[in-house]
Amino acid sequence: MEKIKILFVCLGNICRSPSAEGVMKKLIKDRGLENQIYIDSAGTHGYHEGELPDSRMRAHAARRGYKLDSRSRPVKYNDFFDFDLIIGMDDRNIANLKRMAPDDESVKKIHRMTEYCTRHTLDHVPDPYYGGTDGFELVLDLLEDACEGLLKMEISKVASIPSQYP
């Protein structure tokens, strides 16, 4: 069976999207779904290409049990073909992704992280880069909520595949 492939996207790929990747990978590992779902992250800009996630973000994530060890990379053309879902954190990321999308099918893959939240009502994951400690905690609160919601939706898809194709 083909893996479901999910790409999380923010601006620099050093704060929000690598955290989404870390949170989602842990949920997937804890549920033994690593063979069914593939996760990656990227940025709409390449300012920080090759860097580890921001040290403040890594420290906050580590306190909740998430190890963030991805390296920043920009979104590339093939991502729009390789991934099933491309999930942006805020309006700017989503507008950039829509501008970069090569065709209509690619545009349909673009979603907003907060659409999967079930407890929080904020409509975007705010950029924590120029803010303080609270911003990093809010990012993790929103991402934990959204990743749980997203995984529930994806599990139902994985579970429905064998019955659709007996």
Ligand code: 4NP
């Ligand atoms: P991210 O945060 O998009 O969540 O990775 C940022 C990282 C770097 C910058 C802005 C936002 N920057 O301006 O360098």
